[in-house]
Amino acid sequence: MPELPEVEIVRRGLQKELVGDAIVHVxxxxxxxxxxxxxxxFAKKVTGHTFNNFGRRGKYLIIQLNSKAQLIVHLRMSGRLxxxxxxxxxxxxxxxxxSLKSKRELRFEDMRVFGRIWYIPPNMSSDEIIPALSTLxxxxxxxTGKTLRELFKDKAQTIKSALMDQRLIAGIGNIYADESxxxxxxxxxxxxxxxxxxxxxxxxxxxxxxxxxxxxxxxxSVRNYVDSDGINGNYQHSAWxxxxxxxxxxxxxSIITRVKIAxxxxxxxxxxxxxxxxAL
DNA sequence: ATAGACCTGTGC
DNA sequence: GCACAGGTCTAT
Numbered sequence: 001m002p003e004l005p006e007v008e009i010v011r012r013g014l015q016k017e018l019v020g021d022a023i024v025h026v027x028x029x030x031x032x033x034x035x036x037x038x039x040x041x042f043a044k045k046v047t048g049h050t051f052n053n054f055g056r057r058g059k060y061l062i063i064q065l066n067s068k069a070q071l072i073v074h075l076r077m078s079g080r081l082x083x084x085x086x087x088x089x090x091x092x093x094x095x096x097x098x099s100l101k102s103k104r105e106l107r108f109e110d111m112r113v114f115g116r117i118w119y120i121p122p123n124m125s126s127d128e129i130i131p132a133l134s135t136l137x138x139x140x141x142x143x144t145g146k147t148l149r150e151l152f153k154d155k156a157q158t159i160k161s162a163l164m165d166q167r168l169i170a171g172i173g174n175i176y177a178d179e180s181x182x183x184x185x186x187x188x189x190x191x192x193x194x195x196x197x198x199x200x201x202x203x204x205x206x207x208x209x210x211x212x213x214x215x216x217x218x219x220x221s222v223r224n225y226v227d228s229d230g231i232n233g234n235y236q237h238s239a240w241x242x243x244x245x246x247x248x249x250x251x252x253x254s255i256i257t258r259v260k261i262a263x264x265x266x267x268x269x270x271x272x273x274x275x276x277x278x279a280l
Numbered sequence: 281a282t283a284g285a286c287c288t289g290t291g292c
Numbered sequence: 293g294c295a296c297a298g299g300t301c302t303a304t
Contacts (some may be wrong), residue, residue, distance in 0.1 A: 001297095002298055002299090003298055005298095006298065018284050032286090032287085060297080074299085074300090075298085075299090076298085076300075077287090077297065077298060077299055077300095077301050078287090078288080078289090078297085078298085083282080091294090093288085108290095110287095111287080111288055111289065112286085112287045112297085112299095113286080113288075114286065114287065114300080115299090132300080132301090156281095157281080161281090164299090166300085167300095173298055173299070174297095174298060174299085175298055176298090214282050218300085220298065221298090222297070222298060223290080223297060223298080224289095224297090224298080225298065232294065238287085242298095260282095262281080262282085263281095263282070263283075263284095264299090265296080265297085
């Protein structure tokens with residue numbers, strides 16, 4: 001599911017509802033979903049904590065508990081965090097259940113089991129338990145062409161894979177990389193280090209516009225994504241290119257193309273994002 | 281840079 | 293059957 005907008009929406013939903021609530025019982029239904037500590041210890045360690053704050057870094061949800069402990073969640077492809085009354089019927093892919101003092105449950109559902117939850121004890125840093133956290137790049141806020149220039153300087157990789165590289169910018173995934181490149185009229189196959197400054201200025205702006213618009217629309221629901229109340233997002237209905245291969249470009253009517261870049265399906269308009277028009 | 285692994289499902 | 297799915301990791 002989730003890229004930055006979806007994680008941010010979940011974060012906001014939980015922040016509004018859960019600060020001050022407490023975890024009274026934890027049940028791990030699928031051991032693979034636990035990143036740290038061992039699945040056997042997880043429930044014991046997490047039980048009894050109170051939720052203090054819900055933050056986000058890239059696609060990671062960072063939950064501050066009392067006594068300086070943390071819960072960190074990455075939803076990967078199909079993870080969901082749902083806040084429900086405890087009498088609500090459990091879904092087939094329920095992996096971890098947090099029973100709360102308020103008689104509600106925070107449920108981690110994850111069809112594909114790629115998602116992870118880590119408990120960070122007070123005496124440890126999140127960076128030592130999740131090494132990728134310490135290598136995350138900048139949050140995509142206040143981006144400028146100059147920032148992108150520095151990030152992409154000398155990069156021989158395609159701009160598509162550079163945008164999805166979490167060590168450069170944190171939070172952009174397959175959908176919003178394609179969407180941002182379309183709006184900036186940049187071909188996803190262009191080498192990151194060879195893009196002219198004026199296009200980088202445009203890209204810096206379109207990234208922020210696309211992400212904030214996605215948040216306004218409740219995120220993208222391709223398959224599994226729902227917010228913490230179980231509601232689908234709507235960005236996918238107004239996507240420019242993502243998931244639209246074979247359909248006409250909303251600007252020029254050309255047929256949207258799909259190619260593999262860095263192992264991921266990439267969607268673009270062969271006219272609006274023509275390679276030759278993009279040469280430096 | 282590309283492929284394969286990790287999982288489970290949906291749609292042709 | 294086969295291809296594909298909001299992500300990341302590791303190996304070649």
